[in-house]
Amino acid sequence: MPGSGGRSAPLEIAPEEFASLAREVVDLTSGFLETLPTRRVTRGESPKAIRALLGRGGVPQHASDPRQLMKEVSGLLFDHSLLNGHPRFWGYVTSSAAPIGALGDFLASVVNPNVGAYSLSPVATEIERQTIRWLAEMVGYDPGCGGLLVSGGNMANLVAFLVARRTKTPWAIQKKGINGGKGRRLIVYASNETHNWIFKAADLFGLGLDSIHWIPVDDQLRMDATELRRAIKRDLRTRNVPFLVVGTAGTVQTGVVDPLPELASICKDNGLWFHVDGAYGAFAALLRDPPGDLRGMAKADSVALDPHKWLYAPLEAGCVLVRREKLLKETFSHHPAYYRFGKLGEEEPINYYEYGPQNSRGFRALKVWLALRQVGLEGYRKMISDDAELARYLFEVVSKNEELEALTNSLSITTFRYVPPDLNVGSKRTEKYLNKLNATLLEKLQAGGEIFPSNAVVGGKFALRCCIVNFRTSRKDIEAVPEVVVRVGRQTDLELRKKRGFSL
Numbered sequence: 178m179p180g181s182g183g184r185s186a187p188l189e190i191a192p193e194e195f196a197s198l199a200r201e202v203v204d205l206t207s208g209f210l211e212t213l214p215t216r217r218v219t220r221g222e223s224p225k226a227i228r229a230l231l232g233r234g235g236v237p238q239h240a241s242d243p244r245q246l247m248k249e250v251s252g253l254l255f256d257h258s259l260l261n262g263h264p265r266f267w268g269y270v271t272s273s274a275a276p277i278g279a280l281g282d283f284l285a286s287v288v289n290p291n292v293g294a295y296s297l298s299p300v301a302t303e304i305e306r307q308t309i310r311w312l313a314e315m316v317g318y319d320p321g322c323g324g325l326l327v328s329g330g331n332m333a334n335l336v337a338f339l340v341a342r343r344t345k346t347p348w349a350i351q352k353k354g355i356n357g358g359k360g361r362r363l364i365v366y367a368s369n370e371t372h373n374w375i376f377k378a379a380d381l382f383g384l385g386l387d388s389i390h391w392i393p394v395d396d397q398l399r400m401d402a403t404e405l406r407r408a409i410k411r412d413l414r415t416r417n418v419p420f421l422v423v424g425t426a427g428t429v430q431t432g433v434v435d436p437l438p439e440l441a442s443i444c445k446d447n448g449l450w451f452h453v454d455g456a457y458g459a460f461a462a463l464l465r466d467p468p469g470d471l472r473g474m475a476k477a478d479s480v481a482l483d484p485h486k487w488l489y490a491p492l493e494a495g496c497v498l499v500r501r502e503k504l505l506k507e508t509f510s511h512h513p514a515y516y517r518f519g520k521l522g523e524e525e526p527i528n529y530y531e532y533g534p535q536n537s538r539g540f541r542a543l544k545v546w547l548a549l550r551q552v553g554l555e556g557y558r559k560m561i562s563d564d565a566e567l568a569r570y571l572f573e574v575v576s577k578n579e580e581l582e583a584l585t586n587s588l589s590i591t592t593f594r595y596v597p598p599d600l601n602v603g604s605k606r607t608e609k610y611l612n613k614l615n616a617t618l619l620e621k622l623q624a625g626g627e628i629f630p631s632n633a634v635v636g637g638k639f640a641l642r643c644c645i646v647n648f649r650t651s652r653k654d655i656e657a658v659p660e661v662v663v664r665v666g667r668q669t670d671l672e673l674r675k676k677r678g679f680s681l
């Protein structure tokens with residue numbers, strides 16, 4: 178048999194041994210999944226306590242028994258992690274992970290294709306290609322687009338940003354760089370509610386943060402299109418070079434959708450690149466009654482998606498789509514002499530190292546592809562609709578409680594705050610206190626491990642924020658929220674008033 182020489186390597190595990198070891202790991206993990214709902218979301222342990230578990234030793238000098246090792250590390254992870262697969266985890270935009278995704282990652286690691294080049298990963302490349310087509314189809318984008326699986330939403334947005342920069346800059350920026358503009362400044366427009374990736378993009382790609390021209394939002398927290406038109410007009414009268422408008426399909430704080438069709442037409446009128454950050458909300462296109470503005474995604478030059486959010490893929494899996502594949506490839510394709518990935522028969526191969534910043538690439542698409550095969554569009558429609566319905570239900574449940582103030586509900590995000598009934602809401606002094614109270618309450622809730630919200634700031638109000646991208650959450654979990662928040666809220670209020678000598 179080719180390659181079956183007699184070398185003994187310390188890392189090798191014989192197939193029978195591997196099978197029995199893997200079975201043990203599978204038993205441990207399924208036991209963990211079974212006990213998930215009965216565990217606390219987090220134990221809120223200190224970094225010092227966690228470090229103590231690992232000990233202070235240097236790099237291990239000697240071998241360890243893999244069986245013992247896997248048992249030890251399973252315990253470490255199960256008992257000292259924040260469990261985002263818990264039914265009551267609703268922080269940030271982090272989902273419960275689809276179990277089939279874990280099996281996909283396992284398979285992908287065992288076969289270990291390098292999805293940088295077709296010849297190194299024939300079937301994996303085709304699966305990634307098919308996944309990209311499916312994802313585009315799901316959000317109503319042209320399935321003939323170019324695309325790439327990346328590590329997450331940030332990276333998807335960064336890739337699109339660079340393609341936009343290369344395509345729309347009036348000088349040869351890829352060759353001459355930013356200085357080729359002889360002092361002219363490239364300008365990107367984004368609303369105040371845009372996710373923080375925009376800072377990294379402006380910095381990483383040499384534009385500088387001053388190149389972001391912030392467009393205010395309206396009273397529903399959507400980008401104000403009239404203000405955008407004005408800002409572009411203003412810049413065109415100067416030496417500035419507008420090149421990109423970023424719209425968001427589901428903002429990170431409150432889940433609102435920008436007026437995407439209008440932004441698309443402004444971009445068309447002014448010859449600008451239109452990018453949609455759909456990392457959180459793009460898959461809301463599957464809702465029975467999706468926000469009408471999501472239709473504007475179809476008109477974007479590029480879209481960022483994030484299967485590790487609302488498609489419940491285990492981390493990491495993001496995806497960027499670019500309407501004209503050629504532009505994506507032109508941005509990243511270089512041909513060093515040491516890569517000879519030529520034609521395969523009649524076909525030009527897809528070598529994904531030419532489509533993005535990574536060279537060697539793992540097989541991220543498999544877990545996304547498997548989950549899509551497992552439940553199909555129907556399954557995703559149901560889970561996404563259920564999540565949105567639960568968020569609406571939370572808004573309703575919170576609205577009915579005298580000590581809670583419901584603030585916003587959009588897609589699957591609901592925001593609210595704890596308000597002690599004796600406070601005179603609206604006065605500057607009380608609002609300041611309420612912000613402090615809710616920020617402290619959030620810390621207590623997060624460390625307490627009963628439920629895990631995160632926060633948003635809505636019109637200056639510090640809000641508790643539940644984002645339900647969690648197929649394990651039920652109505653019972655939602656109904657538990659007011660009792661937990663009010664109980665911990667009262668306690669926090671008592672402590673704070675005592676400490677600050679707060680009087681009405």
Ligand SMILES: Cc1ncc(COP(=O)(O)O)c(C=O)c1O
Pocket residue numbers: 269270328329330331332372374425427428429454455456457483495
């Ligand atoms: C709208 C939006 N864009 C981008 C991101 C960043 O995504 P990731 O954390 O996968 O990089 C997020 C994360 O919550 C988001 O909500």
